[in-house]
Amino acid sequence: MQGLSFKKTLTLRKNLPPPSESNEARIRVSLAGICSTDLEIAKGYMGFEGVLGHEFVGVVEAAPDPNWIGRRVVGEINAACGECCFCVRNMRNHCSHRTVLGILGRDGSFAEQLSLPVQNLHPVPENLTDEEAVFTEPLAAAFRITEQISIRSEDRVTLLGDGKLGLLIAQVLKDRCRLVVVGRHAERKALLDRWDVPSLSLDQTAPLQHLSDIVIDATGSSKGFDLAQQLVRPQGTIVLKTTCAGRPKVDLAKVVIDEVTLIGSRCGPFQPALEALAQKKVDVYPLITEVFPLKKGKEAFRKAAERGVLKVLLRP
């Protein structure tokens, strides 16, 4: 089996053993997406070794329950033990013994085949293309915000970041609140204009200081948090979507003085993401920069890391 594997360096390997967990589903990958986390992992973040990738759409080839065979699916990335104190509290994404597709102890989706527990799978509605379905996982991460905090229509919400994840979050939130996106890219502004989402460049944020009820940091940069602190109002909320290596210096005293709430936000619910895609409420096509064949995976990674590039997809 061919796959894009990381161990100190990124390597296209042609003779990987296919996944053989008999108690899981084996899925032939149709399309996979490169996420910023993959770029971080390929720099050594998380200390992961193995096949990278956690965004995918594919077709079930084998499964303990034969009803799954032949179905087109997407899959939740956290494989839980089902028995630990977090699993029994319905916090499977935080299972103490979890493996995570392409991130922690489990080979990922940048390969011809992958393996996941059946309970992680979601059938893909027929009216979705593979190009749309492959966005289910990051779109679910965007919907996670709506599970964690109550967002009211009158709330002033500032979204920091007009990258891949930011543009999904913008589409999820745009009709739910008074949203402004702070971005870096002129061509994204045009896209946001088309979606009727107001946007500002970084140097236009001064008048917004301490006026946002909610600030969402999807910058992917450790600098995002400082700006979030400048923009959030006292007793406001900062949602942290950015994961990056290192320990940024943080003004914790300001968190106390302004009584701000910070909330970390990771993986989200697949069902609302699939519904939004099926109802064409989220437009993912403008987010696709390029599709590479898997065998050009290293080139795809270089492309994905370039400034101004949005989603790069891999087709095995």
Added chain:
Amino acid sequence: MQGLSFKKTLTLRKNLPPPSESNEARIRVSLAGICSTDLEIAKGYMGFEGVLGHEFVGVVEAAPDPNWIGRRVVGEINAACGECCFCVRNMRNHCSHRTVLGILGRDGSFAEQLSLPVQNLHPVPENLTDEEAVFTEPLAAAFRITEQISIRSEDRVTLLGDGKLGLLIAQVLKDRCRLVVVGRHAERKALLDRWDVPSLSLDQTAPLQHLSDIVIDATGSSKGFDLAQQLVRPQGTIVLKTTCAGRPKVDLAKVVIDEVTLIGSRCGPFQPALEALAQKKVDVYPLITEVFPLKKGKEAFRKAAERGVLKVLLRP
């Protein structure tokens, strides 16, 4: 008027002008308390210059409404404009134009007299001694936690810090949840034992990793946050009570991965604090290390900064 004033250094000044705001109450201070924030301010934190001190009990000498004259009072420390966007949202403690007693643009309580708006004052119930009443402000800060987060009886709450504020928080929370205090001082452990509050030393915390529903950082040290992150469970809550100068390095990625909520917590409600003191539900006497006359204020500050010392009071 005599007062303990800070401008680059701490100085006992004997010829301060008495407060003369005709639209505020003038209060003769009976007793004032030194808080860790005062020690930080005396090191330059907040850039404050003027009379220090924000904890006090005293007697009203003059007021726009003569009904207040002669009453024994404690006072909320944030003086608000009443008109800004935060004041009109009932967030007076976060008023954009606020002054704060002995902390921001307003002389404080380490003096013979101080001035505060009448609406900041609370009459002290007769059955409280001055020594009890002077704890109202820090006890209100402890009660603030119960306003900000919902604490259930089954919640495992770990309180980091057995200092002045920690011991007040411990008494507020001990009958509301499954509380454990992590402290540094053997004699405080004896006190916590007497209050039926389980406590551990720092080197006993390893078995508690990732098991606390709520962790409260009242260590007063930038190291408290790291320990809080180790002890809080995924999707748990960290309440930040520590304000110290500087920008500690923080593992924000871990906040995201564990989807932890952080909440900054500052000033709190005086009414429940006064009620708890009046009902003798909170014992403050073991927290008083020493009472100094105001004229020995500099000596009192040195004492308050010593390791193992709890509350030092000043009597004008």
